[in-house]
Amino acid sequence: MARIKTFFTCQQCGFQSPKWLGKCPDCNQWNTLAEEQSQPPQGSRALAAPGKPQKLGEITSTAEDRVSCGLAELDRTLGGGLVPGSLILVGGDPGIGKSTLLLQAVDQLAKSDTALYVTAEESTRQVKLRAERLGSTAENLYLLAETSLEQIRKRVTELKPGYLVIDSIQTIFTNAVESAPGSVSQVRECAGQLMLQAKGEGIPTFLVGHVTKDGAIAGPRVLEHMVDTVLYFEGDPGQPYRILRAVKNRFGSTNEIGVFEMRESGLREVANPSELFLAERPEKNPGSVVVPALEGTRPILVELQALVSGSSFGTPQRTAIGIDHKRMALLIAILDKKVELQLAGQDIFVNVAGGVRLDEPAVDLATIAALASSHLNRAVEPQTVIFGEVGLTGEIRAVSQPELRVKEAARLGFTRCILPHGSLKNINAPKGMKLVGIRHANELMEQIFD
Ligand code: TYD
Ligand code: MG
Numbered sequence: 001m002a003r004i005k006t007f008f009t010c011q012q013c014g015f016q017s018p019k020w021l022g023k024c025p026d027c028n029q030w031n032t033l034a035e036e037q038s039q040p041p042q043g044s045r046a047l048a049a050p051g052k053p054q055k056l057g058e059i060t061s062t063a064e065d066r067v068s069c070g071l072a073e074l075d076r077t078l079g080g081g082l083v084p085g086s087l088i089l090v091g092g093d094p095g096i097g098k099s100t101l102l103l104q105a106v107d108q109l110a111k112s113d114t115a116l117y118v119t120a121e122e123s124t125r126q127v128k129l130r131a132e133r134l135g136s137t138a139e140n141l142y143l144l145a146e147t148s149l150e151q152i153r154k155r156v157t158e159l160k161p162g163y164l165v166i167d168s169i170q171t172i173f174t175n176a177v178e179s180a181p182g183s184v185s186q187v188r189e190c191a192g193q194l195m196l197q198a199k200g201e202g203i204p205t206f207l208v209g210h211v212t213k214d215g216a217i218a219g220p221r222v223l224e225h226m227v228d229t230v231l232y233f234e235g236d237p238g239q240p241y242r243i244l245r246a247v248k249n250r251f252g253s254t255n256e257i258g259v260f261e262m263r264e265s266g267l268r269e270v271a272n273p274s275e276l277f278l279a280e281r282p283e284k285n286p287g288s289v290v291v292p293a294l295e296g297t298r299p300i301l302v303e304l305q306a307l308v309s310g311s312s313f314g315t316p317q318r319t320a321i322g323i324d325h326k327r328m329a330l331l332i333a334i335l336d337k338k339v340e341l342q343l344a345g346q347d348i349f350v351n352v353a354g355g356v357r358l359d360e361p362a363v364d365l366a367t368i369a370a371l372a373s374s375h376l377n378r379a380v381e382p383q384t385v386i387f388g389e390v391g392l393t394g395e396i397r398a399v400s401q402p403e404l405r406v407k408e409a410a411r412l413g414f415t416r417c418i419l420p421h422g423s424l425k426n427i428n429a430p431k432g433m434k435l436v437g438i439r440h441a442n443e444l445m446e447q448i449f450d
Contacts, residue, residue: 005037006035006036006037007035007036008020008021008033008034008035008036009033009034009036009183009184009185010024010026010027010029010032010033010184011032011033011034011183011184012024012027012029012032012212013026013027013029013032013222014184014188014222015027015033017033020033020035021033034179034183036177036178036179036183036184036185037177037178037179065084066078066080066081066082066083067081067082067084067109067112067204068081068082068108069081069082069105069108069109070104070105070107070108070109070111071101071104071105071108071258071267071269072269072271073244073258073259073260073269073270073271074101074105074244074258076256076258076296076298077231077244077245077246077256077257077258078229078231078246078249078251078252079229079246079249079251079252079253079256080252082109082163082204083204083228083251084202084204085198085199085201085202085203085204086198086204086205086228086229086250086251087191087194087195087198087199087204087205087207087226087227087228087229088204088205088206088207088227088228088229088230088231089169089191089206089207089209089223089224089227089229089230089231090102090206090207090208090209090231090232090233091208091209091210091211091230091231091232091233092210092211092232092233092234093210093211093234093237094210094211095237096233096234096235096237096242097233097235097242097260097262097267098167098168098208098233099119099121099122099127099130099167099208100130100134100262100266100267101233101244101260101267102117102165102167102206102208103117103127103130103131103134103136103165104134104266104267105206106138106141106163106165106206107131107134107136107137107138107141108138109162109163110138110139110140110141110163111138111140112162113140113161113162113163114140114142114159114160114161114162114163115138115140115141115142115161115162115163115164115165116142116143116144116155116156116159116161116163116164116165117141117142117143117144117165117167118144118145118146118152118164118165118166118167118172119143119144119145119167120145120146120147120166120167120168120171120172121167121168121171122145122167123145124143124144124145127143128143133264133265133266134265134266135265135266142159142161146172147171147172147173147181148172148173148174148175149172149173149174149175149190149193149194150174150175152166152172153193153197156197156201156203160201161203162203162204163203163204163205163206164198164203164204164205164206165205165206165208166194166205166206166207166208167208168207168208168209168210169187169190169191169194169207169208169209169223170182170187170209170210172190173186173190174186174189174190174193176189176193177189184222187209187222187223188222188223188226191207191223191226191227192226194207195226195227207223207227209223211232224247224248227248228249228250228251229246229248229249229250229251230246230247230248230249231244231245231246231247232244232245232247233245234355235262235355236355239354239355240261240262240263241259241260241261241262241270241276241354241355242259242260242261242262242267243257243258243259243260243355243356244257244258244259244260245257246296253296253297254296255295255296256295256296256297256298257295257296257298257300259273259276261276273300274299274300274301274302274408274412275412276354277300277301277302277303277353277354277356278290278301278302278303278412280353281303281353283379283382284379284382285379286373286374286376286377286378286379286380287305287306287307287308287370287373287374288303288304288305288370288373288379288380289303289304289305289306289366289367289369289370289373289380289386289448290302290303290304290366290384290385290386290409290414291303291304291358291362291363291366291385291386291387292385292387292405292406292408292409292417293356293358293360293362293363293387293405294360294362294400294401294404294405299401299404299405299407299408300356300408301385301408301409301412301414302352302353302354302356302358303352303353303354304322304323304350304351304352304353304358304363304366304367304370305350305351305352305353305370306348306349306350306351306367306370306371306373306374307347307348307349307350307351307374308343308346308347308348308371308374308375309346309347310345310346310347311345311346311347316344316345316346316347316348317347317348317349318332318347318348318349319348319349319350320349320350320351321349321350321351321352322350322351322352322355322356322357322358323350323352323357323358323359323363323367324359327361327364327367328348328350328367330392331364331367331368331371331390332348332371334368334390334392334394334441335368335371335372335441337394338393338394338440338441338442339368339372339394339441339442339444339445341371341372341375341376343371343375346375348371350367350370350371360399361389361390361397361399362387362388362389362399362400362405363387364388364389364390365386365387365388365389365390365396365418365419365420365441365444366386366387368390368441368444369386369418369444369448372444372445372448373448373449376449378449379449380448380449381416381448381449383413383414383415383416384414384415384416384417384418384448385405385409385414385416385417385418386417386418386419386444386448387399387402387405387417387418387419388418388419388420388423388438389420390441394440394441394442395439395440395441396420396421396422396438396439396440396441397420397422398420398422398423399420399423402419402420402423402426402427403426403427403428405417405419406419406427406429406430406433406435407430409433410430410431410432410433414433415432415433415434416433416434416435416436417433417434417435417436418436418438418444418447418448419435419436419437419438420437420438420439421437421438421439422437423437424437
């Protein structure tokens with residue numbers, strides 16, 4: 001019999017050590033190492049099964065038949081539908097709506113083939129009540145309340161479903177590993193076995209994974225590299241809007257987002273997010289700027305807000321929500337040095353409305369505009385949108401897809417766009433839209449105010 005070894009695994013990042021340590025050397029979290037026993041895990045061992053090298057040309061490839069989940073926003077995030085045999089991890093905070101999203105998706109999928117929803121957290125009655133609330137009508141949707149992976153696999157072999165949902169991966173366990181459910185070894189082993197099943201039997205499988213307060217799925221990154229697709233469901237629990245974001249996708253682009261609204265009767269898709277994000281914009285208020293950002297292939301207009309106010313303490317506060325903190329510090333320094341706006345002693349807050357995260361440099365120019373507008377207490381002209389990258393000398397650099405951004409702004413009734421001069425040559429201005437190309441951050445000040 002194989003000797004059982006004990007080792008210590010960080011429950012946050014999966015780091016393993018033969019000794020207990022107070023602080024994980026990998027992710028620097030305190031008190032996250034827990035004792036686990038190792039037995040040769042089956043999922044990972046079978047993965048290493050020997051195979052014969054084959055010529056690329058000899059491998060048969062069927063054109064990917066993607067299946068629509070009946071929710072266009074989910075299909076978009078998956079890269080155009082569900083790929084047979086794929087394993088998809090849906091992560092998110094507890095209570096954000098993961099179970100609701102997947103129940104709605106399998107409800108639609110069950111119209112074409114049998115679907116099995118394994119609920120390891122709630123009873124079948126609870127899921128049934130929710131399904132009724134969502135107006136579910138699917139006949140071929142099966143529910144199973146089970147936490148043992150061996151039992152789940154047995155039922156899958158009997159039922160042979162076309163689609164499978166495991167809600168959640170942290171509450172199921174396998175006998176192959178001795179650790180408690182939710183521990184890294186359990187989560188990894190269960191996911192490994194479910195992946196073999198998904199690939200072997202061609203069953204697309206969704207795994208639900210809860211995010212812990214540190215922002216990692218518990219038993220966490222260990223899963224990201226195993227699965228084909230990682231989707232995160234995000235949003236402010238106090239707000240009805242939810243954003244589904246692909247952070248890894250073997251079958252499509254990441255950065256695609258899907259936007260949903262949580263209603264009494266479940267999640268509703270938002271096909272026109274720009275309108276939604278601009279709905280509550282305070283026009284003619286200093287510090288508010290509209291930026292045409294690009295999320296994957298889709299242009300979305302969002303409002304960026306800045307508040308600059310005199311600091312009452314020695315060290316001024318700097319807070320960025322929705323944009324990178326370091327990027328904000330850099331833009332403040334550029335404003336200080338190149339545009340000669342004295343922001344050094346000021347408290348500065350930047351926020352992207354609607355809970356959106358903007359990670360592209362095209363947001364730089366809008367951030368600068370919002371900061372200047374708040375600092376000078378002058379409102380930006382309300383029909384204007386602004387985008388462009390700002391370099392360290394204050395020069396404005398071209399960004400990708402300017403035409404898409406300008407078109408989306410024109411569609412929503414904006415009449416003026418301030419953009420990098422270098423982007424001008426690639427654009428035909430839509431009707432009613434005036435394009436203002438600028439070369440340096442200094443020129444921005446002459447253009448943005450009423
Ligand atoms: P849920 O899908 O259970 O979240 P998760 O699986 O991510 O933990 O959704 C929980 C929240 O969604 C709950 O607070 C109630 C709300 N909700 C609605 O507002 N409308 C609905 O139709 C449903 C089913 C849930
Ligand atoms: Mg749930």
